[in-house]
Amino acid sequence: MYAWPASEVPALPGEGRDLQIHDTATQGTITLDPGPVARIYVCGITPYDATHMGHAATYNAFDLVQRVWLDTKRQVHYVQNVTDVDDPLLERAIRDGHDWTELAERETALFREDMTALRMLPPQHYIGAVEAIPGIVPLVERLRDAGAAYELEGDVYFSVEADPHFGEVSNLDAEAMRLLSAERGGDPDRPGKKNPLDPMLWMSAREGEPSWDGGTLGRGRPGWHIECVAIALDHLGMGFDVQGGGSDLAFPHHEMGASHAQALTGEYPFAKAYVHAGMVALNGEKMSKSKGNLVFVSKLRRDGVDPAAIRLALLSHHYRADWEWTDAVLEEAQQRLGRWRAAVSRPDGPYADDLVEEIREALANDLDAPAALLAVDRWAALQESDGGTDEGAPGLVSRAVDALLGVAL
Incomplete structure (x- = not known):
């Protein structure tokens, strides 16, 4: 599977700062110290309703992580999956009378278009669950043969007791886990499981549903969590720098x-930091496909909204915050974009080297994009009121906003 084209990231004078970021597992801020190549895995979409504003906010957060690392002169090895076979996708295809593969391909193509328009840097490896199945099957077999998994009526389940570190990602108690498992694709009440929380690794073939050769597992398809593990281990290995996604993935997806991975390899940890973006609401409720209360990037683009304004609307909220999309949020972003573009269009302006450092400092502090926006606002206000004599300032500001915030002026 291919990703989308990369926009050029302008080079800036000086060097960026190491990123301090909130880690869900430790429940505190840690300083990331990757080697020359920083490694990040971000969980991708299930392609049946893309790209809503919640998606966009999540991928914007991890695009900022990449940009901070690139500014430190590191390379970034970024991997993202596409869950192109799963119950919600199959259910939507049946509901709408579509072939599930065509639905997945169409929505994935739309997602690529939206990511390109928003100037999100693409992953080096963009892998679908279906194409990962040949690598998933041996992992499930290994877990089963090692006693870390068991069969139940043809299905294969992972035993959470096999990992002594289980629970250390989300830090939830057993009852909270059970409730979330039931809400987020698990089956804690299925009779015969060793532990209600045990997740499915391999689902045996069901009549009328797609299935693949699973070797000694029999025909079927993979569970949700093992999909990302197989892809991450194949392309990043253990101990990569950041596992990212929305806050609703902390449990069960990232926990499981x-x-x-830890049961498979005997190594710990799977990722050095677990980073989660907040949820976006509409009309007082979290945006979700099940509720249908979605604002789509593609619809805004068709209505003539500049993608740079959409990106500024996302950046105006801290990535970990839960917030609500409103017309006022978009209007403020459009006005800000207009002010910034007017400011950098002049032939000279106020000295801007300090502004670049302010943006760097804000982003290095747990991706504080709102603080970075305010710093640019202050420069633009000076430009409007007093102007300046530095001929290179407008160009430097334009390059910095592009390189660090992903906004083309």
Whole structure:
């Protein structure tokens, strides 16, 4: 599977700062110290309703992580998956009378278009669950043969007891885990499981549903969590720098994925930091496909909204915050974009080297994009009121906003 084209990231004078970021597992701020190549895995979409504003906010957060690392002169090895076979996708295809593969391909193509328009840097490896199945099957077999997994009526489940570190990603108690498992694709009430929280690794073939050769597992398809584990281990290995996604992935997805990988390898941790973006609401409720209360990037683009304004609307909220999309949020972003573009269009302006350092400092402090926006606002206000004599300032500001915030002026 291919990703989308990369926009050029302008080079800036000086060098960026190491990123301090909130880690869900330790529940505190840690300083990331990657080697020359920083490694990040961000969980991708299930392609049946893309790209809503919640998606965009999440991928914007991890685009900022990449940009901070690139500014430190590191390379970035970024991997993202596409869950192109799963119950919600199949259910939507049946509901709408579509072939599930065509639905997945169409929505994935739309997602690529939206990511390109928003200037999100693409992953080096963009892998679908279906194409990962040949690598998933041996991992499930290994877990089963090692006693870390068991069969139940043809299905294969992972035993959470196999990982002594289970629970250390989300830090939830057993009851909270059970409730979330039921809400987020698990089956804690299925009779015969060793532990209600045990997640499925391999689902045996169901009549009328797609299935693949699973070797000694029989025909079927992979569970959700092992998909990302197989892709991450193949392309990044253990101990990569950041596992990212929305806050609703901390449990069960990231918790289970970490345990799968740790049981498979005997190594710890799966990822050095677990970073989660907040949820975006509409009309007082979290945007979700099940509720249908979605604002789509593609719809805004068709209505003539500049993608740079959409990106500024996302950046105006801290990535970990839960917030609500409103017309006022978009209007403020459009006005800000207009002010910034007017400011950098003049032949000279106020000295801007300090502004670049302010943006760097804000982003290095747990991706504080709102603080970075305010710093640019202050420069633009000076430009409007007093102007300046530095001929290179407008160009430097334009390059910095592009390189660090992903906004083309």
